Amino acid sequence: MLEFHSLPSAACSIHPYRALIFVSALLSALQCSLSIPHKPHLGSNLLLIGDAKFTTNSFSIRLTDPRISSPSAGLIVQKKPIRLSSSASKSKKPVSFSTDFTFSISPHNGDGLAFVVVPRSFQSKFSVESFGLLKENRFLGVEFDTSVDENVGDLNANHVGLDVGSLASVETSNVSSIGLVLNSGVKLHSWVDYDSSSKRIEVRLSKFGSPRPYSPLLVYKIDLGEMWKNEEVLVGLSSSTGNSMQTSSVYTWNFRTREVPQWLHSQPLNPRAFSREHSEEKLAQKRKICALGFMSGLVFLTGCGAFLALVVMFLWALFENSSETVLTIPGKCTLHSGDFRYEKINVVVGDGTPDDAKK
Known part of the structure; x- marks a missing residue:
């Protein structure tokens, strides 16, 4: 609350610059007092299924409810379905996608959380077990698993796995190798990228606030365009508690697609592919x-x-040439004293008369 008091007359003469500073500070205080917290960056194009719901303060979406005695499961999906192979023209253009999301998993040994790609009819098949995928036999899942199920050959209780039509992962990676624990309750940030030109999917994971890792935690080659043909699919984030009291929460989620021109497919991103x-x-x-x-x-x-x-x-x-110039000097002759003969010549000087000439 702001209180105003009368000032002595001597203090009323305020310098204009100081008055400007005072007004700015006042406006900043009012702005801070009237600011409203923003909701998580999850967008409006979402459908909540099962036990998924916004938390009381609307800062996150809680996928599971530990207060339910029976196993709990929840799913959020993008309302608008997508196609992973565009048939808008005669030449089909494969579609790539990128998604990133921040989440946390409480310290219990539940099923964890998964990014899923499922048929459009999946909503009627959603169950409360195994990320809700138990009744579906056509799906793609990137699971952040926090339990060990020997029936599907889980690596450990702290791994990322890629599931294709089955909960037995076709590729797994140990999260402990990068110094993280999935069910630590700490906010984590994951990136899932599918490139239709190289036909491979990459998964990255880091602690929230850390930069996007350069090297992926998991890489797998798969042709999703061939897998789904021209069928519409839904993308979502799913979680289930199993027999635990685990809670999975999602704070932000971005998803985007892009069409890749056919002429770009000559050189996939993966040289080994x-x-x-x-x-x-x-x-x-x-x-x-x-x-x-x-x-x-x-x-x-x-x-x-x-x-x-x-x-x-x-x-x-x-x-x-320099040697010859030193030994032979042009314009001079090599002479010896024996080569000349000296003779004495008598010269008589007279007065110029004829008699003197005869002498």
Whole structure:
């Protein structure tokens, strides 16, 4: 509550700059007092199934309810179905998708949480066991499993697995390898990306607030366009408690799709996923490059050798010419004293008369 008091007359003369600061502080205080907390970034295109519901403060969606005596399960799905193979034109364009979500799982040994892709008719088959997938035989699931079920060969009670039509994972990864515990109650952030050009799915996981990991925790090659054809599917986040009191909560969820042009499919993102034809073509290109590199190197070495030979010949010729200049000096002759003979010449000087000339 803001209280105003009368000020002495001496204090009424306030500098304009100080008055501006006072007004700004007052507006900031009012803004803070009137601010309303935002709901989690979950969007309005959601359908809540089973025991899934918003929490009292609307900061998250709780998928399971531990107060229920029987097993609890909940699911949130995007209302609008998607197709993983676009048939808008004659040439079908495979569809890729990326999703990321933040969640937490309480410290109990329940089933955990899963990102699922299911047929549109799945809503009528949702059950309270095994992420609600027990009655469905066509699904894709990325499970964040916190229990060990020997019937499906679970790795441990802290793993990420990829399920294709069965709860027996086709690929698993130990979450302990990155120093995280799924059912620690701590907020976690996961990214699931499917690329239709390389036909592979990648799963990443980190503690909330940490940057997106460069290396995926799980990678698996699968063609979802071939799996679902042109069928409409739903994407969602599901959880079930099993025989525990586990609670799974979702705080944020983003999902987006993108169509990949056919001409981009020539080079998948995963080099190890190349076909034999592409591998042979790549090997031939490498051999060609190596041959060109060898020839270029040979030509370069030959040129260097020729240049070096010219430099040596030039220096040798220069040295020889310098030697001759030192030994023989142009314009001078090598003379000896014995090569000249000296003679005495008498010269008589007279007065210029004829008699003197006769002498």
